[in-house]
Amino acid sequence: MRAIVNLQGDISNNSIELFSTITTAPAPIGRKKKLLFVVDQEWRDNAAISQALQTYSRDVNLTDTSVVFGYYYIGTSLAEKIALYENVKRDYLDNDLAYLFFIGRNAVVPIATVIYDTNNQIVNRYSLQSFTYYTFPRYNAYQFDANSGEFVSPRTPSLYDRSETEKLNAVFQQTGGAISMGMLVPDISYDRQTSTNRILAYFDKLHRYKNYEFGFDKKVLITDGFTSDVETMNLAEQNDRWYAADSVKFGRVKNNSFSGYDQLWKDDYIQKLRDNSYEILTYNGHGSSSYHSFGITETDITPLPALNTQIINFHSCDVGNFRHAGYLANKYLETGNVLAAHAYSDLLFAFTINGRSALAPEFDRNGVFDNMSKGETISDAFRHYTGYIDTELILGDPLLTLRESCGPVIESQTSGDWHTRSTWTCGRIPTQNDTVRILPGHVVTLQNIGQVKDIAVEGKLDLLESGRLEY
Numbered sequence: 001m002r003a004i005v006n007l008q009g010d011i012s013n014n015s016i017e018l019f020s021t022i023t024t025a026p027a028p029i030g031r032k033k034k035l036l037f038v039v040d041q042e043w044r045d046n047a048a049i050s051q052a053l054q055t056y057s058r059d060v061n062l063t064d065t066s067v068v069f070g071y072y073y074i075g076t077s078l079a080e081k082i083a084l085y086e087n088v089k090r091d092y093l094d095n096d097l098a099y100l101f102f103i104g105r106n107a108v109v110p111i112a113t114v115i116y117d118t119n120n121q122i123v124n125r126y127s128l129q130s131f132t133y134y135t136f137p138r139y140n141a142y143q144f145d146a147n148s149g150e151f152v153s154p155r156t157p158s159l160y161d162r163s164e165t166e167k168l169n170a171v172f173q174q175t176g177g178a179i180s181m182g183m184l185v186p187d188i189s190y191d192r193q194t195s196t197n198r199i200l201a202y203f204d205k206l207h208r209y210k211n212y213e214f215g216f217d218k219k220v221l222i223t224d225g226f227t228s229d230v231e232t233m234n235l236a237e238q239n240d241r242w243y244a245a246d247s248v249k250f251g252r253v254k255n256n257s258f259s260g261y262d263q264l265w266k267d268d269y270i271q272k273l274r275d276n277s278y279e280i281l282t283y284n285g286h287g288s289s290s291y292h293s294f295g296i297t298e299t300d301i302t303p304l305p306a307l308n309t310q311i312i313n314f315h316s317c318d319v320g321n322f323r324h325a326g327y328l329a330n331k332y333l334e335t336g337n338v339l340a341a342h343a344y345s346d347l348l349f350a351f352t353i354n355g356r357s358a359l360a361p362e363f364d365r366n367g368v369f370d371n372m373s374k375g376e377t378i379s380d381a382f383r384h385y386t387g388y389i390d391t392e393l394i395l396g397d398p399l400l401t402l403r404e405s406c407g408p409v410i411e412s413q414t415s416g417d418w419h420t421r422s423t424w425t426c427g428r429i430p431t432q433n434d435t436v437r438i439l440p441g442h443v444v445t446l447q448n449i450g451q452v453k454d455i456a457v458e459g460k461l462d463l464l465e466s467g468r469l470e471y
Contacts, residue, residue: 033098034068035060035399036091038084038134040104041075042192049103049196052203059210060399062420063427067399070095074106078149081109085134092137092179099379099398102131102183103199105322109133111142111390112150128346129323132388135177177388180379182340182398189325198334206339206397211421212428214337215403216310217277220369223248223269224357225285225293226256231356232282235363241373241402242279246272256351259286262294270300277308279402280369284351284358287316289324298331307336310402311378314343315358320393321345333395340378340396344389372402409435412442412459418450418467432470 043049057069072087074080084107091097108129115124127150133142142151184202186195208214220236222229222245233245251264273281285293292314301307312332314320320329320343329343353361362368368385372378379398382388404426416423418430423444430436432451438444442459446467453471455461463469 031066032068032096033066034070034091034095035099035101036070036072036088036097038072038074038100038102038107040106041073043103043196044073046196048200052200053103055207056203056397059207062210062422064399067099070097076106078110078144081107082144088134088179089137097137097179099377100131100134100179100181101398102181102185104195105185105188107131107134108322109142110150112145112148112152113390114152126346128391130390131181131183132177132390132392135179135181135383135388137178177383180377180383180398181388182379182394182396182400185322185330185393185395187325187327187330188323202333202396205337206400209337209339210427214308216279216308216337218242219244219246219276219278220280220282221246221248221272221276221278221309222359223265223281223283223285224254224359225250225258226254226351227357228254229357229359232360232363235360236369239363239370239373246276246278248272259293260295266295266300269296270304273307273309274304279310280313281309281311282313282315282359282362282369284315287314287319287328289318289321289327292316292319292328296328298326298328301328301331301335304335307332307338309336309338311340311342311400312338313362314341315348316343317347318345319343320391320395322393329393329395340394340400342378342382343393343395345391345393348389375401375404377401409437411437412439412444415441415443415459416445418444418446419448 037053039049039053053069053071060067070091072084074084088097088100108131111128111130111133113126113128114122115126117123133151142153144150145152184199186198190198218241220242222232222236224232229247233247236242236245249264249268251262252258283292287293291297293316312329314329318324319327320341321327322330322345327345329341332338333341352358362385363370366385368381371381371384376384377398378396378400379394382392382394410428410430411425412423413425414423421427421429424430430450430452433453434451436452436455438455438457438459438461440458443462444459445462445464446469447464448466449468449470451470455469461469
């Protein structure tokens with residue numbers, strides 16, 4: 001269990017972990033970065049899954065040729081998980097492994113947090129499931145316990161309570177993982193074919209997004225069930241990325257204890273998700289695997305096929321608990337055009353932080369969404385922001401970014417075919433609304449019909465026999 005700080009309230013029964021901002025040096029320009037697909041063994045010979053991963057790799061390399069790919073297939077035994085961790089560590093040290101993309105749940109590791117008092121007596125023991133275990137290749141705060149079959153991390157009740165007798169791994173305080181991650185974890189109630197179909201549906205949706213078949217308005221939706229949304233909205237609107245920030249109406253006074261039904265909030269929330277488009281929905285409130293405040297269940301989300309929100313971020317207990325059938329974070333991911341759901345699979349407390357909404361720091365300078373507005377991937381942004389929590393989930397593509405703005409002119413970035421996305425900045429094929437510039441030294445070949453608003457050819461535009469440019 002992790003409790004993330006409410007410095008204004010009383011959390012007496014949980015350990016406390018402070019948010020901390022972690023900054024890292026940028027990766028060297030031109031250096032290759034490896035993404036490792038960690039795939040359930042059952043899909044090893046599945047042609048459709050293999051094809052989806054190959055398409056994903058090609059789509060990534062159209063705009064980022066620095067990413068290389070590897071595959072690792074895993075069963076369910078603890079021995080295989082230990083072997084995967086050792087492989088990840090070697091890959092990180094030898095091959096610049098930067099991202100893990102888990103396809104399925106086989107790799108998940110059973111972990112236990114054992115809480116000791118200052119007399120070395122066990123106070124509590126919490127058993128959880130974790131993907132983040134693999135993101136610490138330099139060190140591992142968890143040690144395998146053959147008796148329980150779990151990876152155990154010892155600690156004292158509070159990070160405020162430091163003593164010479166504290167059972168603390170020497171590197172425990174280093175919470176910043178070195179590898180970024182994402183995952184697709186189909187509902188535990190699905191049979192194998194349904195799980196396969198849902199994974200394929202996600203990759204198809206992602207492919208269509210990367211081919212500009214749909215997009216999202218540069219807006220955010222913010223709703224905090226505990227305190228005011230005003231500061232968070234102002235921070236979002238001050239960022240040049242977003243032109244508007246919406247909030248959700250409440251029919252009651254906000255407080256830390258209420259998790260029940262609010263008809264006004266629910267109606268406004270559903271209406272905004274149904275009728276509007278957002279890059280980010282960020283939510284702070286109580287929840288469980290099958291419910292979150294203030295009246296939302298699976299039956300409210302799945303009837304929203306037109307849900308057009310790119311990233312959904314939950315500060316909420318158990319919404320990401322993939323051990324339970326029908327877990328809500330996955331229902332959001334499977335609905336409409338949602339491409340990522342960030343959530344937790346255990347208890348999480350984040351009422352306020354130093355009197356602020358727990359959502360506000362994410363829009364601060366170097367906050368997770370501020371960093372995404374500057375081009376960081378979702379997995380890097382969350383990892384750099386606070387370091388991964390034991391039961392953190394990023395459901396979806398770890399390389400997902402907010403769509404880059406092409407600016408007033410689309411320029412060639414290499415020689416190539418007009419209708420190949422890698423030919424152009426932003427990876428977008430020009431349309432009749434675009435001004436285009438072919439840079440000196442670049443030869444762009446047009447084999448059929450291309451469209452522009454205006455064009456400046458400083459290199460060469462090679463019109464083949466069937467090629468035609470329309471204005």
